[in-house]
Every structure is written in C-alpha cells, then in structure tokens.
Amino acid sequence: MKKNESELTWKDLEVGCIVTEPGSSREYCTGDWRSQKPAYDFTRCIKCGLCQIYCPEGCIRQNADGYFQANLFWCKGCGICHRECPTGVISMVDEEA
Amino acid sequence: MGKRVGMEVSLAIAEAVRMANADVIAAYPITPQTHIVERIAELVANGDLDAEYIPVESEHSAMSACLGSAAIGARTFTATAGQGLELMHEVLYVASAMRLPIIMAVANRALSSPLNVWGDQSDMMAVRDTGWIQIICENGQEAFDLTLCAFRIAEDQRVLLPVMVHVDGFYLTHVVEPIEFPSQDEVNGYLPPLKYPLPLNPDKPVTMGAFAPPFIYTEAKKAQEVNIRTSKKVILEHWDEFGKAFGRYYHPVEKYRTEGAQTLLLTLGSFGETAMTAVDKMRTEGKDVGLLKLRLWRPFPFEELNEAVGNAQTLIVVDRALSFGGPGGPAYSEIRSALYSKKIRPNIVGFVAGLGGRDITVDEFAEMVKRGLEITNTGAEKEYEMFGVRE
Numbered sequence: 001m002k003k004n005e006s007e008l009t010w011k012d013l014e015v016g017c018i019v020t021e022p023g024s025s026r027e028y029c030t031g032d033w034r035s036q037k038p039a040y041d042f043t044r045c046i047k048c049g050l051c052q053i054y055c056p057e058g059c060i061r062q063n064a065d066g067y068f069q070a071n072l073f074w075c076k077g078c079g080i081c082h083r084e085c086p087t088g089v090i091s092m093v094d095e096e097a
Numbered sequence: 098m099g100k101r102v103g104m105e106v107s108l109a110i111a112e113a114v115r116m117a118n119a120d121v122i123a124a125y126p127i128t129p130q131t132h133i134v135e136r137i138a139e140l141v142a143n144g145d146l147d148a149e150y151i152p153v154e155s156e157h158s159a160m161s162a163c164l165g166s167a168a169i170g171a172r173t174f175t176a177t178a179g180q181g182l183e184l185m186h187e188v189l190y191v192a193s194a195m196r197l198p199i200i201m202a203v204a205n206r207a208l209s210s211p212l213n214v215w216g217d218q219s220d221m222m223a224v225r226d227t228g229w230i231q232i233i234c235e236n237g238q239e240a241f242d243l244t245l246c247a248f249r250i251a252e253d254q255r256v257l258l259p260v261m262v263h264v265d266g267f268y269l270t271h272v273v274e275p276i277e278f279p280s281q282d283e284v285n286g287y288l289p290p291l292k293y294p295l296p297l298n299p300d301k302p303v304t305m306g307a308f309a310p311p312f313i314y315t316e317a318k319k320a321q322e323v324n325i326r327t328s329k330k331v332i333l334e335h336w337d338e339f340g341k342a343f344g345r346y347y348h349p350v351e352k353y354r355t356e357g358a359q360t361l362l363l364t365l366g367s368f369g370e371t372a373m374t375a376v377d378k379m380r381t382e383g384k385d386v387g388l389l390k391l392r393l394w395r396p397f398p399f400e401e402l403n404e405a406v407g408n409a410q411t412l413i414v415v416d417r418a419l420s421f422g423g424p425g426g427p428a429y430s431e432i433r434s435a436l437y438s439k440k441i442r443p444n445i446v447g448f449v450a451g452l453g454g455r456d457i458t459v460d461e462f463a464e465m466v467k468r469g470l471e472i473t474n475t476g477a478e479k480e481y482e483m484f485g486v487r488e
Contacts, residue, residue: 013320
C-alpha cells in the first residue's frame, strides 16, 4: 500500500525528489491559507466567466446551474474574482475562527 | 597511447568536451569567462561538435539553461569563473538537489572588491556547500583527464550529481602545456552515453523541483547528503578505471615524497607544481618534508586524508582563499576539523597565500615550512598567518 506522505523516509524518495505522478498538486489543500472566502449573489450573475479567467488558482468551475463558483479546497481567498466581477456577484466574507 | 600536443589548457578542456560529445553548452561569454566556451562555440559553429550552444545573458541564466538541458537527459556542459560562479550561486543548489549531472569547468579567480580577476580560490570555497562534487586540477593534463572523468562520474546512475572541475585562473587556463590526448575510440570506450533515469518527457510526465513542506524537506536533504557521501566510492572506481584505460591514476589526496616525512605541506591546485619543486629542494638539503595535494574537495576525503597524514608531526596547509573573521583558510579549518578525532594528530599550521594572483615561489614554500616549524616549536597558538603580507 502506498505510504502516507508524512510517513515517507529519505529512502522512499525518487532521485532528486522527482514526482512521478502527474497532477499531484491537486491533492494539496491550499484552502486553509484563506482568511476570507468568496460569497455569491447569483441573482446578479450574467455567467460571463471573467472570474474563472482571472482566478490565479484555476479553481473556479461552473456548477450544475451554470454559475461560476470557487472550489474552497484550493481557493486561497485572494479576492481577485471579487475585484474583477463586473456585476458585483462576489463579496469576500471572513472565515469563521 | 595518444599523441602529445602543446595546447592552452582552456582549449584542452574544450577538447575534452568535444570528445565527450556534449549535447548542450550554455554559457555567458563575457568577462570573467575563459577561452573554454569561446573554443566550444567555434567547435559547434564549425560542425566539429554536434551540440546546441546557448549563449545566455548571465551566468545565472547559464546555469538555469543547464538545468533544463540536463533534465531532458542531454549531456550538458558549462564553464565559468570568479564573479560568474557567484552569480550562479542559487542555481547551483538546484542542480545538485535535482540530481542533474551537469559538468562545469571553473577557472578559479579572485572576487571583487577590489576588482581582481587573477588566480585565487575564493570562488570555489564560496560554493563548497552547494552540493556539487568538486575536483581540483594541478596541471593541463589533469584538466583534460578530469573533465573527461567528470562526465563518467556525474552520469553514473549511483551518482547523478553535478561536478565542478577546478582549474586555477591564468596559472592553468591561459598557459600552453604539453597534453596527451586519447583517440576518439578510447574516449567512447570509457564514456558510455548518458541515460538519465526520469527525464522530462511529454509521454511520461514527471515533476522536477517541486516544493517540499517541512514534513519532507529534511528527508530530501538526508537523501542528498547520503548520495554525495557515497559518491566517493564511485569516484574512486572511475578514476581507477580511467587509470587502467589511459595509464594516469588519480586519487582524492595525492602524495609526493611523503615517505618518512615528519613535515607535510598541503596544497590545492596549481600550487602543487611549485610545491613539488620546493620539496625536492628541501629533500636535497636533508629536510624530511613531503607534500600532500588535495584533489577531491567535495565529497571531502576524510579517510584518505587521515591515511595520507599518517604519523607526520607537522602539517602546513596553504590556502588560496580567506574566510573573513573565521578560523583561517577554508581548507585549513576543514582539515583541522577532519583530523580532530585522530588519536595522534599533527600540529597543524595554516597559511593564506597567493591571493588575487600573487605568485608564490619555490623559496617561499620553503620559507612557509621554516615559519610553520617555528610556530609549532614555540608552541604559539595561532589561527593562521597571511603569508607575505606587507605589515
């Protein structure tokens, strides 16, 4: 069975710490860097997708209703989507302690 | 054996790169560069070497381009000197940690300020902790041979580390020496093609140089440390194999007339040639003086040094670099540390000499031996002396 990352010894590492599994950064949670998260008022959303284009994390996808929404597992709470949204859908709200 | 021709040492290193059939050379061609990459540029332009030659805008970029080239499994070479090596500094760590077998000739030169491009080993000492294998040459033949060996060592699957081949600026890089060259067939026999285990390849994607949070960084560094320490065994193996193929044998610590010597001089690089003449002279005067020459700087040859020092009473280490505010010259302080656990250890005296291209003559080496013995005989506790400085 594959070892949990935090149990790897120095002998388990590939030469030069090469990561042989593509796309492994998807497993890395960057959501806990956040101090604020986006909140949505989809009644104002025109589904232009600008927030998705501007998101530096690439974590915004369309949901089943076609609205654009950040995946909070990766969203770092930078607020760029909030800043760029032309219709004011997105507000940034504090994370609960 | 091969033919012996007179050639500038820089050009001989370029010839080693040609015979090794390097795939990629990335280099910054302007001061403080030497003729090494100038000659390689000619070889590539004239079709004598089928390689990509990437002239970059700085040494930082040169080493960065080398990372990419080595990562696809291409045989990669660059050369630099002095300030150029320091500009590469942060990228050097990346090359070794990513286990990329890049070969780099370093023309050892002094560092600014004051501006001085002459021979000096301050540059190589400043990069001793970057995780590269560091091999020191004493003359032109060694520069050719050890450049060739460097490819063999670096690319060994048990090593996969970058290697610096050190040649003293001007003392070696700009002088013409008689050098024996092997045939291309002999070189091909010694140096198999490079097979990097996990090269960048779109069909089999890998991530190189990813980040490592605190929970894994220590393990990554331990793996790197074990790797460079165990590389010594492989280095010895390939030097031995080179000796069998070409008749010239290399060792981590070279000994010259050490039999029965109570006093040993220890030098690094081109100093060794002059020091040998000094030892010959002192021997004819009946003085029991011998010479050790440190060839392998990283990984440091602890066992070989210990064995070579033997039961000598006095060891005089001559550095061509200074560690400001530290415990003397870098080689001196490391050698003192390496011999600390020896049950019977010699008195160790350190001199810093020949900075910024100041010549040290045969008589001056004899003078250092005399002065070294004076210091140990009076029992004066001294960290080190700067030799020949005008007070």
